[in-house]
Amino acid sequence: MAGRARGSARALLAALLAPALVALLVAPARGRGGRGHGDWDAAVALPPLPPREDAARVARFVTHVCDWGALATLSTDQAVRGWAFADVLSLSDGPPGAGSGVPYFYLSPLQQSVGNLQENPHATLTMSLAQTNFCRKQGFDPQSPLCAHIILSGTVTKVNESEMDFAKQSLFVRHPEMKTWPSSHNWFFAKLNITNIWVLDYFGGPKIVTPEEYYNVTFQ
Amino acid sequence: MAGRARGSARALLAALLAPALVALLVAPARGRGGRGHGDWDAAVALPPLPPREDAARVARFVTHVCDWGALATLSTDQAVRGWAFADVLSLSDGPPGAGSGVPYFYLSPLQQSVGNLQENPHATLTMSLAQTNFCRKQGFDPQSPLCAHIILSGTVTKVNESEMDFAKQSLFVRHPEMKTWPSSHNWFFAKLNITNIWVLDYFGGPKIVTPEEYYNVTFQ
Numbered sequence: 001m002a003g004r005a006r007g008s009a010r011a012l013l014a015a016l017l018a019p020a021l022v023a024l025l026v027a028p029a030r031g032r033g034g035r036g037h038g039d040w041d042a043a044v045a046l047p048p049l050p051p052r053e054d055a056a057r058v059a060r061f062v063t064h065v066c067d068w069g070a071l072a073t074l075s076t077d078q079a080v081r082g083w084a085f086a087d088v089l090s091l092s093d094g095p096p097g098a099g100s101g102v103p104y105f106y107l108s109p110l111q112q113s114v115g116n117l118q119e120n121p122h123a124t125l126t127m128s129l130a131q132t133n134f135c136r137k138q139g140f141d142p143q144s145p146l147c148a149h150i151i152l153s154g155t156v157t158k159v160n161e162s163e164m165d166f167a168k169q170s171l172f173v174r175h176p177e178m179k180t181w182p183s184s185h186n187w188f189f190a191k192l193n194i195t196n197i198w199v200l201d202y203f204g205g206p207k208i209v210t211p212e213e214y215y216n217v218t219f220q
Numbered sequence: 221m222a223g224r225a226r227g228s229a230r231a232l233l234a235a236l237l238a239p240a241l242v243a244l245l246v247a248p249a250r251g252r253g254g255r256g257h258g259d260w261d262a263a264v265a266l267p268p269l270p271p272r273e274d275a276a277r278v279a280r281f282v283t284h285v286c287d288w289g290a291l292a293t294l295s296t297d298q299a300v301r302g303w304a305f306a307d308v309l310s311l312s313d314g315p316p317g318a319g320s321g322v323p324y325f326y327l328s329p330l331q332q333s334v335g336n337l338q339e340n341p342h343a344t345l346t347m348s349l350a351q352t353n354f355c356r357k358q359g360f361d362p363q364s365p366l367c368a369h370i371i372l373s374g375t376v377t378k379v380n381e382s383e384m385d386f387a388k389q390s391l392f393v394r395h396p397e398m399k400t401w402p403s404s405h406n407w408f409f410a411k412l413n414i415t416n417i418w419v420l421d422y423f424g425g426p427k428i429v430t431p432e433e434y435y436n437v438t439f440q
Contacts, residue, residue, distance in 0.1 A: 067362065068348075068350055068362035068363065069290075070289075070290030070292075070306050070308075070346050071306065072290075072292030072293075072304035072305055072306035072344075073292075073304050074303075074304050075344075075373075079373075079416050080342075080344070080373045080415075080416055083294075083342040083343075083344065083373060084292035084293050084294050084304040084305065084342065084343060084344055085292055085304065085344045085371070085373070086290050086291065086292035086306060086344040086345060086346040086371060087346055087369075087371060088290075088346055088348045088350065088362060088363065088369045089362075089363055090361055090362045090363035106363070110425065112371075112418070112426060122300075122303040122304065123303075123304060124292075124295075124300070124303065124304055124305045124306040125306060126290050126306040126307055126308055128288075128308045130288055130308065130351070131350070131351065139397075140397075141310055141395050141397040141398065142287065142288035142308060142309075142310045143288065143308065143309055143310035143326070143395070143398075144397060149307075149308045151305070151306060151307060151332075153295075153299075153300045153303060153305070175361050175363070177359075177360075177361040177364060178361065178363075195300075196299050196300055198332070205330065206332060
């Protein structure tokens with residue numbers, strides 16, 4: 001922005017924002033990866049769990065509140081070739097309150113999982129409310145279906161141009177530390193293209209949710 | 221214990237323990253799955269992380285402080301047959317302060333993962349300090365190696381007679397809710413027989429730890 005007319009508006013804005021900016025500067029980085037992480041800290045209450053019968057909505061809820069998950073891929077490592085391999089990856093489906101349901105990742109070819117995906121992009125991601133304070137507070141065992149968890153199978157691919165900005169914004173808002181990761185690791189944005197969804201949120205076994213039902217969920 | 225001589229010793233012991241016993245009786249069940257869970261609640265500080273160079277010790281540490289993990293198995297589900305499948309399972313490697321390094325599970329043939337294991341027992345378990353408050357408190361992103369996580373590959377098998385008591389004690393102390401799970405689910409004790417261990421606790425890529433190094437670790 002240039003020009004005198006905008007100059008005074010800018011000064012006003014700066015004056016209004018100054019206290020917040022100063023607070024951000026002087027406060028120590030807290031929470032996972034720094035301030036403004038947008039993740040549900042142990043001290044902050046989670047939004048309420050949707051009705052358990054609404055499995056698609058529960059699935060979207062879990063995807064949104066989790067900021068990491070475990071990804072299963074087929075191993076290309078000589079030691080365990082062809083076996084199922086599991087690893088932990090950070091993720092985000094959108095900025096806080098604006099989840100898309102699409103799990104985005106920030107990956108490097110140096111990661112074991114990525115080496116596996118390059119040979120076979122099929123993968124399964126699992127996320128659990130045990131990762132938040134929900135289950136602990138409610139007294140639900142991590143393996144209890146009441147401690148809801150979801151399983152998303154599909155393929156992991158690089159994010160294309162049109163989705164790049166949203167993926168970047170989604171990840172960096174919730175994982176600010178990513179902005180500092182070394183470029184020598186050749187980081188790239190990826191996503192899980194979901195083909196199968198299982199929701200374990202109540203007794204009676206896994207509920208199958210279709211990708212259509214999953215993406216049709218809207219949050220107010 | 222019977223007999224008058226022991227009677228007075230017992231009375232003394234009871235008098236000393238009484239306040240603690242009363243406290244246990246009247247306090248509400250808290251934490252995951254009830255009292256005496258032995259798990260590291262968000263309010264309780266974790267023991268300190270071992271030196272990161274001691275990868276075997278870090279691996280044992282992570283296995284011990286985690287009470288669940290994500291297990292990757294090869295899927296037998298028609299929809300995704302042959303793909304890598306991921307699921308969440310509760311686990312315990314021993315009562316608090318007495319970890320063995322062996323991840324024990326309490327499984328039911330009704331679980332998807334168990335159906336998979338029955339066809340192919342090879343599996344990979346991953347556990348992360350992101351499951352505790354460690355990474356959050358230190359400001360480490362879940363995907364940062366500083367937020368240590370481990371990957372254990374091997375085979376999952378039923379626990380044999382000689383190990384049954386320890387497996388049961390290990391699991392039930394940390395997952396008391398398991399004692400209430402319905403017998404109609406045919407629960408059984410299982411373990412991961414570890415063949416390969418990778419530790420990501422520092423920059424520079426995964427460190428390989430042998431099962432021998434892993435089991436040779438002793439904690440004071």
